[in-house]
Amino acid sequence: MRLALLPFLLLAVVLVALSVGRYPLAPSDILGFLGACLGLVDLPPERFDLLRNLIVEIRLPRVLAAGLIGASLSASGASFQAVFRNPLVSPGILGVLGGAGFGAALGILYSGDFLTIQISAFAMGLVAVGVGVLIANLFGAASMVTLVLGGMISGALFASALSLVKYAADPYDQLPAIVYWMMGSLGAVDLKQLKGAAPAILIGVGALTLAGRALDALSMGDDEARSLGVPVQATRYGVIATATLVSSLSVSLAGMIGWVGLVVPHVARLAIGPTNSKLLPASALLGASFLIAADSVARNITRAEIPIGVVTELLGIPVFVLVLGRARRAWA
Amino acid sequence: MPSTRLFARNRFLCALLALLALATAPARAGETREITDMAGRKIVIPADPRRVFGAAPPVAVTLYAIAPERLIGINVPLRGDEKSLYRKEAVDLPVLGSNAGMGRQLNLEEIAAMRPDLVIAWLGFYQEKGQVEASFAKINVPVIFLKLDTLDDYADAFAFLGRVFGREAQANEMAAYIRDALARVRKATADIPPAERLRVYYAESPDGLATDCDKSFHTEPILIAGGDNIYHCEQTSHVGMEKISVEQIVALKPSLILTQNKGFIALAKGSALWRNVEAVKNGRIVDVPHAPFNWLDRPPSYMRALGVQWLANLFYPARFPLDVKAETKKFYRLFLGVDISDADFSRIME
Secondary structure, eight states, rough: GGGHHHHHHHHHHHHHHHHHOEEEEEEOHHHHHHHHHTTTTTHHHHHHHHIIIIIIIIIHHHHHHHHHHHHHHHHHHHHHHHHHHHOOOOOOGGGGGHHHHHHHHHHHTTTTOOHHHHHHHHHHHHHHHHHHHHHHTEEEEEOOOHHHHHHHHHHHHHHHHHHHHEEEESSTHHHHHHHHHTTTTOTOOOOOHHHHHHHHHHHHHHHHHHHHHHHHHHTTTTTHHHHOOOHHHHHHHHHHHHHHHHHHHHHHHHHHOOOOHHHHHHHHHHHHHHHHHHHHHHHHHHHHHHHHHHHHHHHHSSSSOOOHHHHHOOOOEEEEEEEEHHHHHHHO | OHHHHHHHHHHHHHHHHHHHHHHHOOOTTOOOEEOOOOOSEEEEESSOOOOOSSSHHHHHHHHHHGGGBBOOOOOOOOOOGGGGGGGGHHOOOBBEEEOSSSSBOOOOHHHTEEEEEOEEEETSSSSOOOHHHHHHTTTOOOOEOOOSSSSHHHHHHHHHHHHHHHHHHHHHHHHHHHHHHHHHHHHHHHTTOOGOOOOEEEEEESSSHHHHTTTSGGGHHHTTTOOOESOOOOOOOOOOOOOOOOOOHHHHHEEEEEEEEEHHHHHHOOOOGGSHHHHTTTTOOOEESSSSSSSSSSOOOHHHHHHHHHHHHHHTTTTOOOOOHHHHHHIIIIIIIIOOHHHHHHHHHO
């Protein structure tokens, strides 16, 4: 029942986010622009072009990117929590963040080109998870525990590799650029990049939400799930691969944005209940709304932008503490 | 007896050699003198320092201009692609790190093994004076401090280093160049009313969305050259590079963008995000020359003495006419000890 409300929440957040920004535009400007788009109002062409640039080319990609990234981090966080049956798991559990950070730093060191940095971050995120899974499978078939351990080792490995890159980086411009990337930012995403990344993210998030039923079966135990006809290993690895893919894509678009993937699933669980088939779409919708709202705060409060990662942490931690208090029953 | 005569003659020769040595070496190893450094400390240093370590990049880059053959090492590797623009003395120096608090850190034991007789540190940055003194006291090397907060400080720093190394004539020429460049640029731009100053956005990082405040030491050259750095604020961190949104940049209407990142120019020209930024619309995005050292910042250095002239000419060609090529050649010869060709110049400005 509540799930049906979430799309409306998302829509409202999107509309608010599109109408606020550092360039002073009155609500009448926004309405005027909408009217002009529909051919109801006449705007001077120059004014129309400026409005189109601000609303469609600058704000819209940012809002869309925040929505996609929030949805993918939250959906992958929720599915990781279900697969590992552990409430403290976040999308970084298998080392994807460590790998992406290393990849971005490498891109800054050797190229400095924005697109190269993104591709390198994406690729290294996948490589890091691959290494984690490889380590887990090194001594026979991986259990959930060895997978987590493998991911931790891989994450630590890539974190130390990142430190090494920082050490080698030019302290004048490359090192600050690496630090800057690590804080996360949605400001540089444009429609062209979104066209490349959005379909994959949407398909991935869609696939994860559809896997909810199978994950519900898994939560009853492997044997139960098998008896219900759910392919246990295939589901598990399929979900891990998909969640890794979308979280790696989102990290490559916007850098490190912490806490979303951990906190949002808990809030969703509180609102919707622990059934994965509902929890996953709820997490995706709520995550999208949350990150769009957090980014609107980040880009509006001061003349300088507050790093989005800082905002999600500052907003996320108190929420998480509250949720922990109320959600103890659900996990007991 | 022949043997006695030989002995006597040897003694005479030895004495003669000793006298000669005394006469030709104005200051031998072991001789010291007291000086007052730029922090106002009185300190005893070798009369003629031979093995010198600059503990932070801006210091080492300054020493590179005045006493390159005395350096025992550098802080960060030189850029591989610009070998021809470096002094021969510096190309093969070992990379020893710095006390800059980030990137490669120096290893005190390694520094000790290089037997420096003088360490020169950056005053007031990264580390407290006392900490720097204490760390080099452990290896028993005297430390003197250079104050390098503003471009004016660099003129004083050169004059000071001239006395340290006994190279007053060369150092005073450098100091005079900096003072003269500053005076000419300031005179040419002083009477521009605030409203008519060129609005400049300083784009850093590959996405161009990091910048520095107009009152930050990072952007001092823009201010000196009479530009209005659109990002008005007080510097909050040493590293700088504050985040800003495209929308904010559109609203602040910069007429010119200075970028430290070549990739950014292509990005800005090809992206819908930037198309309404005035400077991008008019195609005024300028890459800052950085070979062998950056003309404006990162690291801040005396290169700014050339940088402010280049900027003033770029901002206000009528007020500050400049033969950039001739000035660049003159500057590189005086400070960097290299004669650059026309081809070198085009590559530097590319």
